[in-house]
Amino acid sequence: MFKKLRLGLKFIVVLAIVFLCGMFLSGLLLSSAAHRQAEQQVSTQATMLMEMVDAVRSYTNNQVQPLFKDRLNDSSAFIRESVPSYAARQSFEYLRKRPGFKDYFYKDATLNPTNPRDLANAFEADLVQKFRQNPDLKELSGFHQVAGKNLFYVARPLAIKQQSCLQCHSTPSRAPKSQIATYGSEHGFGWQMNQIVAAQTVYVTAEEVFQSYNQQLLLMMGVFAAIFAVVLLLINTLLNRMVIQPIVPMARLTHKITHDQYGTDEAEAADLRRLDKVARRSDELGQLAGLFRQMTSVISDREQSMKQLVEKLRYETDNAKKAMAVVTRSNGNANVTDLIARSRRSRLQIDPQPQNLHALLLSVPPFQSFSPDKIERLIQLGYQIEFASQEVICREDEPGNTFYIILSGSVEVYVNTLQKSLRTQTAGSFFGELSLLLGIPRTATVRTLEPTVLFAVNQTGFQTLLREHPELAETVTHQLNDYKVELAERQESLRSHGLLKDENTFKHNPIAWIRDRINQIFGV
Template sequence: MLNNLKIGTKFNLLLLLVFIISIAVSGVILSSVLQQRAQREVSSQALLLMKTMNSVRTYTQERINPLLAPQLETATAFIPETVPAFSATEVFENFRQTEGNENFLYKEATLNPTNLRDKADDFEIQLVEQFRKDPKLPQLVGLRSLPEGEVFYIARPLAITKESCLRCHSTPELAPKSQLTTYGQKNGFGWKLNEIVAAQIISVPSKEIFNHARSSLSLIMGLLIAIFAVVLLLINFLIKKTVIQRIKKIEKIAQKVSTGDMSADFDETAKDEIGGLAAAFNRMKSSLKIAMDMLNQQGY
């Protein structure tokens, strides 16, 4: 079938094939790059919030807790502000009250928490168990579907690294009375030093960012298709102008010569391959004319 096609058609098919392959390869590469960029953007937001919450935890542990801890034995109700996890959670809740941040989430998902609002769900339990199986694992990241929509999460292990933390979480007998009065004796005990008890999880809404990446991909691909289409038309025009039309001109002259019209010349001044072909045809025409003149002189 290809042998029956004209050169112009063959060139167009070849260019179209190159066009399709180029667009497909470009689309795959761009999609990967934009997805990675979107994930880095979401991850950077999550890490920034994680560092902020850790700063709140550190401040509470080193500055607030020493000030309020002596009051725990005499207070009628437990003072939750002495707990780093409580302070971090409350600060993050204030952050979520600002416009545009409603779908950001923070949780110190704990297997056996004192405050049941920190109780890990099934998904979070799996994260904690993974950290327990591999204590050297620094963090886990991924996507998770929540009622708020799809979110990107980053989770890091939380372990008991200070003896002072065991005062409230080893046994009920050692815990402050105000803690027992507020939270009871059933939850938040039995923790051990250096044991991973929770996963610190920041969840960042990713739908908008990934949608933006997909929109950018569509825009860039549209521009690429338009550019490729213009290039395709330009190449097609140049091929017709510099190759096809010149070959057709030589073909028409060759047809005249083949019918005995020796007055037609292969007029081609260019020094390229087509010009060389025209010069060869002119020499062939001259040789043919000489041969025909000799035959006419001999009476053939």
């Protein structure tokens, strides 16, 4: 199913899957982080309230209680404000009356309290027992349901640390009379020094904080979704404009070429014009469109040449058949046999005899100092090829991926577009390096002036040859410097391919520019 989708839909499907997976993982991570952040914020609030309560307790114990010490036995009513626990609880009750603090609670949860409102419930009693079982435990925190609401609590152990506390909580006989009169003698006694008697507990509401973080999380995920939608739209638009639209005419033309239908309708002209626009781009598709455009031109030219050749062969074949019929009628089968034999002998005399490739390579100046092993290695990098006289080896504007060394014979290098012959090269020289070094199509057409034997090396072999023999790279550099006129005439082509970023060096020191180019492409 996926393979049948168009390219644009494939990108959308893949990106959508990646986005959904990313959103899911991001949601999990962000949700976990938001939960931890909310819990940390609630814990910070609870800790601050606990510190505030401790401050009230310390103030009451150190500043208020001494003022009423002498009046506790004389007064008929117990002065509850002198008790730190009571003062802290009352201060917190005033805080609860303020907006936003209604669900906040504080309690000195005690197993055996003097004031019944401080009596620990089952949950708080369990906290006290945990502190007693583990004296090194300084704080407990977590979530607990109170009146149907999920509250965050922070609890600390409350132990008897001062002898003044035992005056009111050791035995009823030592307790102030006003305390006995107010709370009785049944509860709040029997406490001992350093004994943990209560769990100082603060409850803080967490729902609002968690709701706030959840809203932020939803907002963040919504922003991510919106950004993805915009990015997906942009990618789809750019993909359609920059990739799909340029490929469509190539696909149509390729289909016609493979089905031998190229050149049969006017729609091809429109596709070729679109390809010409794409070929002006400097990106990979622009380069591909340029090469494809060259390929269609070459195919069209070769198709025309093939048709002319077929017509010529048909004409020559008809003439040969007529001549053969005449010879057969006049001289008989013996004369035909004799004609074929003489043709074979003539061909053997004209064809050059195979030559020793080792000896031919050693006759080339750059390789004259090579040892037999190096010559054998060189032969492994390329191959020998022979051309007849007036035969075209490579054509102008064709892709260039082969380096040629002339072993024997001679060639002419000329430019069709300029109608100009550039030079004649003989045995020992080489050509084809310009296209390989600059990464552009052939700058000229090369044809043989006589039967010629060449040694050909492809681009990979050429790179290996330059790396293994840097002196050859220097020879190539100096020969390219001799082609100043050809390079100057190709400046616009070099500039369009982005090869003349440093035009000053190209004009004044072409050897340095060529060396830099060889180093960039072949690392030599």
